[in-house]
Amino acid sequence: MKFKDTLGYSFSAIRLRKLRSGLTTLGIVIGIAAIVALLSFTQGFEVSITDQFQDGFSTDTLIVSAQNPMQVPGGGVEPSDFTMYTNDSESIETVDGVIFATPLVSSRATIESDLTSTTAEVTGVNYTEFAALYSTTFVAELGAIPEEPANDSVIIGQSLYDPWNNGTYFVDIGDSLTVTINAGLPTEKNVTLTVVGVLAEVGGSSFGVGPSDSGVYLTLDTAVDFFESDEVKSIVVQLVSDNEATINAVTLDIEALFDYEATVTSMTSLLDTMTTMLGTIELLLTGIAGISLLVAGVGIMNIMIVSLMERTREIGILKALGAKGRTVMGIFLTEALLIGVIGGVVGIAAGALLANLFSGLLGGGFTMGGRTPSDLSFGTITPILTPELALWAMFFGVVVSVVFALYPAWRASKLDPVDALRKE
Amino acid sequence: MNTNTVLEVQDLKRTYQLGSIPVHALRGVSFQVNAGEFVSVLGPSGSGKSTLLNMIGALDRPSEGTLAIRGTEVGTLNDNQLAELRQRVGFVFQFFNLISRLDAIGNVELPLTIAGVPAEERRAKAEQMLEKVGLGDRMHHKPSELSGGERQRVAVARALVTDPSFLLMDEPTGNLDSVTAGEIMDLVDTVNQELGMTVIVVTHDPDVSSRARRKIRLVDGQIDSDEVNNN
Ligand SMILES: Nc1ncnc2c1ncn2[C@@H]1O[C@H](COP(=O)(O)OP(=O)(O)O)[C@@H](O)[C@H]1O
Ligand SMILES: [Mg+2]
Numbered sequence: 001m002k003f004k005d006t007l008g009y010s011f012s013a014i015r016l017r018k019l020r021s022g023l024t025t026l027g028i029v030i031g032i033a034a035i036v037a038l039l040s041f042t043q044g045f046e047v048s049i050t051d052q053f054q055d056g057f058s059t060d061t062l063i064v065s066a067q068n069p070m071q072v073p074g075g076g077v078e079p080s081d082f083t084m085y086t087n088d089s090e091s092i093e094t095v096d097g098v099i100f101a102t103p104l105v106s107s108r109a110t111i112e113s114d115l116t117s118t119t120a121e122v123t124g125v126n127y128t129e130f131a132a133l134y135s136t137t138f139v140a141e142l143g144a145i146p147e148e149p150a151n152d153s154v155i156i157g158q159s160l161y162d163p164w165n166n167g168t169y170f171v172d173i174g175d176s177l178t179v180t181i182n183a184g185l186p187t188e189k190n191v192t193l194t195v196v197g198v199l200a201e202v203g204g205s206s207f208g209v210g211p212s213d214s215g216v217y218l219t220l221d222t223a224v225d226f227f228e229s230d231e232v233k234s235i236v237v238q239l240v241s242d243n244e245a246t247i248n249a250v251t252l253d254i255e256a257l258f259d260y261e262a263t264v265t266s267m268t269s270l271l272d273t274m275t276t277m278l279g280t281i282e283l284l285l286t287g288i289a290g291i292s293l294l295v296a297g298v299g300i301m302n303i304m305i306v307s308l309m310e311r312t313r314e315i316g317i318l319k320a321l322g323a324k325g326r327t328v329m330g331i332f333l334t335e336a337l338l339i340g341v342i343g344g345v346v347g348i349a350a351g352a353l354l355a356n357l358f359s360g361l362l363g364g365g366f367t368m369g370g371r372t373p374s375d376l377s378f379g380t381i382t383p384i385l386t387p388e389l390a391l392w393a394m395f396f397g398v399v400v401s402v403v404f405a406l407y408p409a410w411r412a413s414k415l416d417p418v419d420a421l422r423k424e
Numbered sequence: 425m426n427t428n429t430v431l432e433v434q435d436l437k438r439t440y441q442l443g444s445i446p447v448h449a450l451r452g453v454s455f456q457v458n459a460g461e462f463v464s465v466l467g468p469s470g471s472g473k474s475t476l477l478n479m480i481g482a483l484d485r486p487s488e489g490t491l492a493i494r495g496t497e498v499g500t501l502n503d504n505q506l507a508e509l510r511q512r513v514g515f516v517f518q519f520f521n522l523i524s525r526l527d528a529i530g531n532v533e534l535p536l537t538i539a540g541v542p543a544e545e546r547r548a549k550a551e552q553m554l555e556k557v558g559l560g561d562r563m564h565h566k567p568s569e570l571s572g573g574e575r576q577r578v579a580v581a582r583a584l585v586t587d588p589s590f591l592l593m594d595e596p597t598g599n600l601d602s603v604t605a606g607e608i609m610d611l612v613d614t615v616n617q618e619l620g621m622t623v624i625v626v627t628h629d630p631d632v633s634s635r636a637r638r639k640i641r642l643v644d645g646q647i648d649s650d651e652v653n654n655n
Contacts, residue, residue, distance in 0.1 A: 005543075016525045316521075317522075318538065320510060320521070321511070321538055322507050322510040322512075322535055323538045324507040325503055325504070327507075
C-alpha cells in the first residue's frame with residue numbers, strides 16, 4: 001500500500017470518530033502547548049535577563065565588595081564586619097591586569113525637587129571612570145557628563161527624570177535637587193545639587209551595580225563629604241581583558257589582598273550563575289510538560305486498544321483483501337502520526353498564545369500606567385518561540401503519539417484474518 | 425498436474441484447538457478444480473465448508489495435507505507471501521464485509537489500493553467493474569445507502585477487480601431475499617460464462633447450488649459426494 005493511500009485511509013478513520021479523535025488529540029495539544037508556553041516564556045525571560053546584564057555591565061569588569069552581592073539576607077552565613085574604604089581602590093590598582101578601580105559609595109536618600117519628592121539610591125562615583133566602565137549606559141541623553149564636575153553636580157536616571165512617562169519632568173537640566181539622608185532622624189542632613197545630566201534609558205534592572213534608570217549620581221568627593229563616611233558599597237575594577245585567565249588571576253590576587261574577606265564577583269560568572277539557574281528552571285518545566293505529554297501518549301494507547309476491538313472486523317477485511325501485517329501496522333501508526341501532527345500544530349499555536357497571554361498578565365506586552373522611580377521591573381518579557389523550539393515540540397508530539405501506538409498497531413498487525421472476520 | 429488446474433487439494437486436514445479439545449473441522453479432503461469451473465460446496469452447518477473455503481482463499485493454512493493454488497503450495501508460505509496470494513483471490517462473504525466509511529468505488533478500489541496499484545488505474549478498473557455489476561449510478565454511495573443486494577454486488581465487484589484466480593463465495597445469498605439472491609447468482613453465472621472465471625460457492629441454498637455444474641457435498645469434515653450437476 002502506498003504511503004499516500006495509507007494516509008488517506010487513516011485520515012478517513014480519524015474523521016469518522018470525530019469526538020474520540022478530537023479528545024485524543026486534545027491530550028497531545030495540552031502537552032505540546034505546555035512545553036511551548038513554558039519554554040518560550042523561559043527563553044524570553046532568559047533573553048531579557050541576559051540583555052540587561054549585557055546592557056548594564058561590561059564583561060571585563062570585576063565587582064569587589066565587602067558583602068556577597070548574591071547573598072540572600074538571612075541566608076545562614078554570618079555577616080562579617082569587614083568593610084572597605086575608598087582608598088582600597090588604590091591597592092587594587094596595584095594588581096597586575098587591573099587598569100583602574102573605582103569606588104562606589106551609596107545610600108538610600110530622599111530627593112526633593114520643586115515638584116515633589118521621592119526616595120532613591122544615591123551613589124557617589126567618579127564620573128570619568130564610571131563612564132569609561134559603562135560606556136554604553138552611563139551616557140547623557142540631556143546635558144552632559146562633565147569631565148571636571150562642579151561639587152554640586154548630579155546626574156539622574158531616565159525614569160527619575162520622567163517618572164510618569166508623560167512629559168511632566170521631576171526636574172530638568174539646571175534645576176536644583178535636594179538630597180536628604182536620615183530624613184526625620186536627629187542626624188538628618190541635606191545638600192542641594194544642580195542637575196547637569198540625564199541618562200539615556202538603560203532598561204531593566206541594574207541588579208545593584210552599574211547605571212540604573214532610577215539612579216542618582218553625585219561626584220565621589222561630594223558623596224563622601226555628605227555621607228561623612230568613605231566606606232564603600234563596592235569597588236568596580238576595569239580589567240585589561242575579559243578572558244578567563246585574566247579574570248581568574250585578578251580575582252585570586254584581589255581576594256588575597258583583602259585576606260579573603262572581600263567578595264570578588266566577575267560579571268561573567270554572575271551571568272553563568274544566572275544562566276545555570278535558568279537552565280535548571282527550564283529543565284524542571286520541561287519535565288513537567290513532558291509528563292503531561294506522556295499522559296497524552298498513554299491516552300492514545302488506551303484509545304487505540306479500544307478501537308482495535310471495535311475495528312477487528314475491518315482489520316479482518318483488510319487482511320482478506322491481501323493487506324500484509326506491516327500494511328495494517330502502517331495504517332494504525334499513520335493514524336497516530338496524524339494525531340501527533342495535528343496535535344503538534346494546534347499545540348504550538350495554543351502554546352504561543354498562552355505564553356503571550358501569560359506575559360501580558362505579568363505586565364509585558366501591555367503597558368499599564370506609568371513607571372515610578374522605585375519601579376524595579378524585569379523589563380518586558382516577550383516570549384520567544386524559536387523555530388527550533390517549535391520543531392522540537394512537533395517532534396516530541398509525533399514521537400510520543402507514534403511510540404505509544406506501536407503496541408496497539410503491532411497487535412492489530414498480528415490479528416488472524418479468519419478470527420478477525422468471525423468477530424461480530 | 426493438468427495445466428488447467430487452478431486448485432489442487434490433497435488429503436487436507438484442519439484441526440482447531442478448543443482449549444485442550446481438538447476440533448477436526450476437515451478430516452482429509454481431496455479434489456481438483458479446473459479453470460472456468462463453477463463448483464458449489466454443500467453440507468450441513470458445521471461440516472467444514474467455511475474452513476475449506478478460507479484455506480482456498482489463503483486466509484488460513486492446512487494442519488495436514490496440501491493445498492496448491494495455481495501450483496503454489498499454501499502451507500509453505502509465510503504470512504507476507506500468503507497476503508500476496510490473497511491479493512489474487514476474490515472473496516465474497518455472507519455479511520458483505522464492506523468498509524462502511526468508504527463509498528462503493530472506495531470499497532471496490534480497496535484491494536487494488538492495498539496492492540499498491542496507481543490511483544488512476546485502480547479508479548478506472550473499479551468504475552468498469554461497478555458498471556459490470558450494474559452499479560454505475562451508485563458509485564459514490566456508502567454501504568449504508570445501498571440495499572442488501574447492491575451491497576453484495578459491490579462485494580462481487582471488489583472480489584473481481586483484482587482479476588483473481590477464482591471467485592470464492594461463502595453463503596453469498598444467506599442475507600438476501602430469493603429475488604435478490606437470484607439476481608446476484610445471475611451475475612455470477614454471467615461472470616463464470618462470459619469471463620471464464622472459476623467460481624467456488626459455499627451454500628445452503630438449493631437454488632444457488634443448482635446453478636453450479638459441479639456439487640461437492642461435505643459431511644463432518646469429509647467429502648460425502650462430488651458429482652456433476654445433472655440439471
Ligand atoms: N476458529 C475456530 N476454533 C474452533 N473451532 C472452529 C473454528 N472455526 C471453525 N470451528 C469448528 O469447525 C467446524 C467447521 O466449521 P465451519 O467450517 O465454519 O463450518 P460450516 O461453514 O460448514 O458451517 C465447526 O464445528 C466449528 O465449530
Ligand atoms: Mg460457514
